[in-house]
Structure formats: C-alpha cells, structure tokens
Amino acid sequence: xxxxxxxxxxxxxxxxxxxxxxxxxxxxxxxxxxxxxxxxxxxxxxxxxxxxxxxxxxxxxxxxxxxxxxxxxxxxxxxxxxxxxxxxxxxxxxxxxxxxxxxxxxxxxxxxx
Amino acid sequence: xxxxxxxxxxxxxxxxxxxxxxxxxxxxxxxxxxxxxxxxxxxxxxxxxxxxxxxxxxxxxxxxxxxxxxxxxxxxxxxxxxxxxxxxxxxxxxxxxxxxxxxxxxxxxxxxx
Numbered sequence: 001x002x003x004x005x006x007x008x009x010x011x012x013x014x015x016x017x018x019x020x021x022x023x024x025x026x027x028x029x030x031x032x033x034x035x036x037x038x039x040x041x042x043x044x045x046x047x048x049x050x051x052x053x054x055x056x057x058x059x060x061x062x063x064x065x066x067x068x069x070x071x072x073x074x075x076x077x078x079x080x081x082x083x084x085x086x087x088x089x090x091x092x093x094x095x096x097x098x099x100x101x102x103x104x105x106x107x108x109x110x111x112x113x
Numbered sequence: 114x115x116x117x118x119x120x121x122x123x124x125x126x127x128x129x130x131x132x133x134x135x136x137x138x139x140x141x142x143x144x145x146x147x148x149x150x151x152x153x154x155x156x157x158x159x160x161x162x163x164x165x166x167x168x169x170x171x172x173x174x175x176x177x178x179x180x181x182x183x184x185x186x187x188x189x190x191x192x193x194x195x196x197x198x199x200x201x202x203x204x205x206x207x208x209x210x211x212x213x214x215x216x217x218x219x220x221x222x223x224x225x226x
Contacts (some may be wrong), residue, residue, distance in 0.1 A: 002155065009153075036217075043117065043203055043217030044156070089155070100170065101146075101215065103155035 003027045004092050006104035013111050019077040021107050023090030026071065030092040030102070035064060035075050038087045038106070047088070048075070080111045116140050117218035119204050125224045126194050134189040134221045136204030145187040146215065147179060148203040156203055162187060191223075199225045 005024045013019045021035075031052040036044035050057040050064045050073070057064050063076045077084055090104040118137045126132040136145065144163050148156040160169045162181045176198070178190040191198055201220045207213040 004155065041219065043119075043205070043219045045217065046214040049214075100158045101156075103157070105153060105155045 002105075003030075004090055004102045004104040006088075006090055006107045008107050009105070010108040010110070013080045013109065015082055015111055015113050016079045019075075019080045019084065019109055019111065021075040021077075021088050021090075021109065023073045023075075023104055024071055025073075025092050025102075027092070027094065027102070028071065029094040029096070031095050032093040033064070033066060033073050034091045034093075034101070035062075036089040036091060036103075038089060044089055077109075080109075082111045082113055085109055085111050117204060117206055117216050119202075119218035119221050121221060122219065123222050123224070125226060126191075127226050128196065129193045132191050132194055132223065134191075134202050134204075134223070136187045136189070136218055137185050138187075138204075138206045138216075139185070140206055140208070140216060141184060142206035142208050142216070143184075144207045144209065144213075145181060146205040146207075147177075147187070147189050148205065150201040150203060150220075152200075159189070194223070194225045196225050199223055 003026050034049040035047040037047045038044040048059050048062050050066050055066050066073045087106040087108045089106045091101045120135045146161040147159045150156040159173045180188045201222050203220045204218040205215040207215045
C-alpha cells in the first residue's frame with residue numbers, strides 16, 4: 001500500500017523556468033518529509049527536507065512547501081537548470097515508528113536548454 | 114571520496130543460489146539500511162541496523178537476512194533468490210536519529226536467471 005504518491009512519472013521544463021514536483025501522502029502520522037535526487041547509476045542524494053511544524057523550507061534554488069491539511073508537498077526549483085535533470089523521490093517518515101523512510105515512485109525531471 | 118560503497122554494482126545469480134551483497138561506509142555512521150527498489154517502484158526498506166541492533170521490517174521476507182560484523186560493513190544475504198527478487202538493492206547510512214540525512218550508495222542491481 002503506497003503511502004507516498006508521486007502521480008507524475010515525468011516532467012519536462014525549459015531551462016530558466018520553474019519546475020514543480022508534487023507529492024501526496026496518506027498517513028497523517030508522517031511528520032518529516034524529504035526530497036532525494038537521483039542521477040543514473042548513482043544512489044539517491046538528499047536534497048531538502050521539511051518538518052511538519054513548518055510549511056516552507058528554502059535552500060537556494062530549491063523550496064519545499066508542505067500543506068498538512070491536504071497531505072501534499074511540493075518541490076519548487078527556480079530557475080531550473082539542465083543539471084537538475086534527474087529522478088526526484090519524495091519520502092516521508094513517522095518519528096514515532098522508527099527509521100523507515102517511505103518513498104514515492106519518483107518523478108523524472110528533464111530540463112531542456 | 115566515496116562514502117557509501119556497494120559491491121558488486123551488478124550481480125547475476127541463478128534461481129535458488131544464495132547471494133551476498135556488500136556495503137561499506139567511511140562515515141562512521143551508527144545506522145545502516147538496506148532498501149529494495151524494483152523497476153518503476155519506490156525504494157522499500159527491508160531492515161536496518163542501529164549499531165549492532167537489527168531491526169527487520171514486518172513485511173520483509175525471511176529469505177532476506179543481514180549481517181553487520183562491524184561499524185563499517187553491512188551485508189545483505191538472499192538465501193534462495195527467486196525471480197521476483199530481481200531489483201536494485203540500495204544501502205544507506207545515517208549518523209543517528211531518523212531526521213539525520215540518509216546517505217545512499219550507488220546500489221547493486223541483482224539479476225536472477
């Protein structure tokens with residue numbers, strides 16, 4: 001049962017524009033959310049995270065927004081660059097249930113020049 | 114400066130023939146994780162070690178075992194691989210608690226003939 005859902009398998013954006021990657025979750029007990037980025041032949045690398053006590057976290061070109069009532073989070077990349085082309089995984093955790101990271105299936109982002 | 118190393122990168126085994134995947138880390142992290150990621154699916158946590166304490170996810174098949182002989186190394190043993198066990202196996206580490214960033218290795222792609 002997939003508790004973290006990324007409904008868009010792929011997204012194509014022009015260089016310089018905003019990329020918006022979406023993620024929905026079903027478990028209201030999740031209280032920590034992360035985005036990982038994965039290039040081909042490499043493992044996922046941590047990108048940005050947000051605690052459920054916040055609704056926004058920003059790190060350079062990357063901003064994550066959390067809407068707890070809608071159980072939705074999104075990753076904004078502004079401006080998008082060709083090097084951002086990768087698969088982006090959304091993940092969520094419940095701090096009271098141990099160490100399990102629940103991943104979405106990923107969204108493949110292509111940034112075209 | 115590889116921090117989480119997985120060997121081999123590609124492993125081919127025969128149906129029912131035991132196989133061991135290896136992970137090592139140079140980060141001196143307390144926690145090590147094994148994830149299974151099947152094609153177009155989300156990474157799924159199989160188990161993790163907090164130091165020497167082993168924690169199995171409830172739905173991890175008995176066919177999967179793990180060993181952590183020291184801080185640096187962790188092994189995934191698949192006792193009798195089935196065709197359904199073909200996947201990418203990702204090792205990850207984190208310093209301590211669940212909110213610490215998980216660092217992933219590049220993965221081992223397992224093929225079962």
